[in-house]
Amino acid sequence: MAEATANNVVLTAPAEKEILTTADGTPLKVSLQRALRREKTRALLLIAPLFLFILITFLMPIFDMLYRGVDNTVMPQYMSRTVQALGEWDPTGEEIPDEPIFEELFLDLKEGAENKTIGRVGKRLNYEKSGMSSLFRKSQRRVKKIEDPPYKEALIKMDKKWGDINTWRLIHRERGKYTMSYYLAGLDMRTDEHGSIRAQDEKRQIYVKLFGRTLWMSALITVICLILAYPISYLLSTLPLRTSNILIILVLLPFWTSLLVRTTSWIALLQQHGVINDLLVWLNVVSEDGRLSMIHNKTGTIIAMVHILLPFMVLPLYSVMKTIPPSYMRAARSLGANPFLAFVRVYMPNTVPGIGAGCILVFIISIGYYITPALVGGTDGTFISNFIAYHISTSLNWGLAAALAVYLLAIVLVLYILYDKVVGINNMKLG
Amino acid sequence: MALPAYTTTGERIWHYTFRVICGLIFFFLIFPILVIVPLSFNTVPFFTFTPEMLSLDPEGFSLRWYKDFFTNLNWQGAVWNSFIIAIFSTLIATFLGTLAALGLSRPHVPYRTAIMGVLISPMIVPLIISAAGMFFFYSRLDLQGTHIGVILAHAALSTPFVVITVTATLVGFDESLIRASANLGASPTTTFFKIIVPLILPGVISGALFAFVTSFDEVVVVLFVGSFEQRTIPWQMFSGIREHISPTILAVATLLVIVAIMLLTTVELLRRRNERLRGMTPG
Structure with missing residues (x-):
């Protein structure tokens, strides 16, 4: 102990003599720390108004909703x-x-x-x-x-x-004052007469199935988006800049068009007496009585949502593909790979970050979608969000609506953490 | 991308097949948006092409639904509300968002990631959840069914876009310009308005545009936080599609496509100007 203290003294003593000071005599270290603290305070002061605004107008409602799910006052x-x-x-x-x-x-x-x-x-x-x-x-x-x-x-x-x-x-x-029953009901469970938790009666089990359907359909939409987005992103990234700048407008225009406009046009296209059915009847592909029902069911929801979410897949893919030098493919070819092999072994692995970002983004947006399923989904093409809306405005079971929303939020947050791991929040780009 | 002379027939066929596939996907993207334009000049109250329209008979086209849009009080109220709500929420979002972005771009920000997470949370949380939460909370504060409630809600939803675009503009910001300005005798205020503002303005404007579009297009939150009095254009379209489908919706949709084209052009021009200012080639 004594030795150690003596050592410390020996070590620090010469340093004290050489302490640097600023013009007014304060040690440089103290002065720099003060400046740093001032700098931090200034930054926080600039951020504070928005932080408070978001806290009050956005985060408090979310937390209030968490509480609604257990509220039994x-x-x-x-x-x-x-x-x-x-x-x-x-x-x-x-x-x-x-x-x-x-x-x-x-x-x-x-x-x-x-x-x-x-x-x-x-x-x-x-x-x-x-x-x-x-x-x-x-x-x-x-x-x-x-x-x-x-x-x-x-x-x-x-x-x-x-x-x-x-x-x-x-x-x-x-x-x-509090109840577990809404959160249980959201998982198709209930407390029976004797106070033990058990599964809801078979006919009343809807939410787990609905969550399953939401996730499944979102996965399907994501995969279709990827399949459609990959070729056009590739084309956009290989074409000369002048041409690709014009073609990308075809992606950006839908992106900037109101989603209600796009949903409306799909209704016009897909309905029983809509454009596509009229065309098919005119071409004698289907008979007048055999018009296809492509709307107010799963098909309608999937088609319209793929169209709406496709730009969200194309943009991240395109930005990744743009950075892959064409020489990689040429190198693979000159080393004897056929075009297919070169593509699969060299090009595709390089696009994985774009695929990851695009897929998670589309999936996150898709599972929380409300408007399009509500308008074109009918009964079997609806998502969990439609039931949240139903419980808020029609059945008025707000506790259950809150519990379902919290479950959905939990899923989205988990996915978002994944997105952050793959892409990073700070790398999020717009347009 | 002309094909080199040494390509094989198989490669040629694949090359053109690939182009055709891409063409079809582009068609899928753009066709639904273009198809509503002729449909909106319908004479009959359906969402279909009439035989007269297909034979390009002038009798088959009319401005009936546009007239309805410009005279119907429901729609006119919706236009008015849309603009009022979008303008005020954009002002709030742009002001608060730009300040926060300036703060976030300083070199030493404690808990930067956590703060960023909170600030962009309105963009991550699905709209239906935000709408549900705001509906419950704003009802307690008697803000549900008021213009102020909808404006605050939309401002909260659009701030992340302003924060992200302005922060992105500030990434390439050269700090030495501020020191140079101070060195040449400018006060911090002068520096701010003469040096910082002109440089970040493209970012601020495109952030504001994003904010405006977010509010202008938003329908889920309006449906819950607003009521008939706060009906916006998307609100009116949504209830129109649900209740009585009239081609007036198509006329409105056509007008909105034109708005989208104008917005796209503006954002694209701003982006190019910004990149030129920072000495990059427009890409």
């Missing part, structure tokens, strides 16, 4: 008395609660009926078990007529579901 808020009283009840037994809990329920129902809030509880519980919404609506209407205890008897007489132990088990299970 309806129950403790509008059923406060029952929920509290139920804490002592044993859901594993076979006995429904006793009179005191029914009295709390009666008070909750009465208050909820007056404020017209009890329907929300019914709606919330109906996601778990059908019939709950009507039970609470009925209770809202009839609770006024009940005046005297015993409430247990009166309520069960009004609707026998109040005497069903499973109704009580459900309320008991969903009494907390």
